Amino acid sequence: MKLELFVVLVAVTCATSKPLNKATTGKNKLLLVSFDGFRWDYDQDVETPHFDQLVVDGVKAKYITPPMLTMTSPSHFTTITGRWVEDHEVVHNMMFNTKTNLKVPHKKTLTRSEWWDNGALPLWITAQDQGLKTGSFFFPGGGANYSGQAVNQVVVEEAGHPDDNETEWRQNIDTVMSWFTEEDLDLVTLYYGEPDNVGHAKGPDHPRRIEIIEQIDRTIGYLREAISRHGLNDSLNVIITSDHGMTTVKKRPEVDEIILNKYLNLLQHASFEILDYGGFGILTPRPGQEQKVYDALSNAPNLTVYKKSEMPESFHLAKSERLPPIVVVADLGFNLNSRFIVYVNKGDHGYHNGEMDMKTIFRAFGPNFKRNFLTEPFDSIHIYPLMCKLLQIEPAPHNGSLAVTEDMLQYNGESEQTKVGQMCRSSSF
Incomplete structure (x- = not known):
């Protein structure tokens, strides 16, 4: 009987064993x-x-x-x-x-x-x-x-x-x-x-x-x-x-900064873009142009282009309805520019969350x-x-x-x- 009572007491205690501390007046x-x-x-x-x-x-x-x-x-x-x-x-x-x-x-x-x-x-x-x-x-x-x-x-x-x-x-x-x-x-x-x-x-x-x-x-x-x-x-x-x-943003003369319009005529092939915002960019191709946009931007250096539907699962972005079809992520420290360089920031973020500088x-x-x-x-x-x-x-x-x-x-x-x-x-x- 003593053993059975002990087992019951331990079972009850286990089920309720982690109450948080409370101030005397209630919840913290x-x-x-x-x-x-x-x-x-x-x-x-x-x-x-x-x-x-x-x-x-x-x-x-x-x-x-x-x-x-x-x-x-x-x-x-x-x-x-x-x-x-x-x-x-x-x-x-x-x-x-x-x-x-x-x-x-x-x-x-x-x-x-x-x-x-x-x-x-x-x-x-x-x-x-x-x-x-x-x-x-x-x-x-x-x-x-x-x-x-x-x-x-x-x-x-x-x-x-x-x-x-x-x-x-x-x-x-x-x-x-x-x-x-x-x-x-x-x-x-x-x-x-x-x-x-x-x-x-x-x-x-x-x-x-x-x-x-x-x-x-x-x-x-x-x-x-x-x-x-x-x-x-x-x-x-x-x-x-x-x-x-x-x-730290990499700039001339140490690196060649990225101007995406050199690789794709954005006015002709895109209907919407936000490409002058640090290390992350989004773009909506004109109808029927998605593959062409993807292929062209894939030739640009120091960045990775993703079709939204094919992004790594670890990004937890592919299911978004609001995000446009094309996503561009620059390599650490490289700034995205759409048509010309007007970027004045000396530091930035928006890069891959696996980079230690983003932690x-x-x-x-x-x-x-x-x-x-x-x-x-x-x-x-x-x-x-x-x-x-x-x-x-x-x-x-x-x-x-x-x-x-x-x-x-x-x-x-x-x-x-x-x-x-x-x-x-x-x-x-």
Whole structure:
């Protein structure tokens, strides 16, 4: 009888063995912070005491891999939906329409719901549908409506807004902290446009990039002070990540830059194109011209041309209805130019997500995260189910897996859980 009772107790314990820590008042809150264009190694050649302390106090991934495409809007929307780009259909920073030739710059798309609302529910809406309150501060996608539903608290970044004002960065943190404490929000996403702008303008190897990383590090220090000041240390989990990395653009006289019109008369053979946008380009051939366009561009150096229907499965782009039939990906550091060279950026992204220069960061700390825990690299798509676990909500359909990130979580009675887990694994029932 004693053995039977023991078996029953262990079985029940195994079934319920991983409750997350909770603050005494209920579920813990979550802050997701994204620093645009923060390459995985940007803190390795800079004095970053606050980032260094995060390694001691929380979780660090060696790096994470963004989705194809390594662009701001597609990558951020993968993080907040847990869906591949072919599923959520935010397939470029620019909003476009291949039939009308509409092209809308990135920041002007931020409130255009028709670009974002394609059936894949972002975490804000899923959380709100389950009784939580959410907010978005400058985060891509946060300013749109989803089936008519808006995020509870929203601040949208306007075109032309400066991205590098450190005083404003701190004010934004203060606003977010007030959302948690005064408005009782459960989830907030906070976006910063650096170090992306500096990476584009100066290149990843420029001293100004080091200065902006130092500024980001000070901001992390201010964030942690603000969390303490608002009494959130025991109830707020924080994830810090990014959307893509950055690489140096190769230019003359070191290389011959790519001008695609040398290999194909674009005006004659294409009805729509976005080919002057970093390392990634899209093109709609005129009727009956697809093979000719593909063959001609295949002769261009330092790039790879794909028919959408034949792209590698690992890209998770082939099923997209919005993406045009021809996709062009430049070799790392080569810039795509359609007709002539007007490109001034010294750094860029949009290249293959397998390139190390496109990898980015992941840090996390708070009551539900282990301390001094280094995890192996993983794909950014797995952040979504982790966030759902932290918020204790049922996720919407997604392509990620909690199994990839669950080891970084701290559970109630961790040492006892380890013993119980061992018993569960060794039991035959």
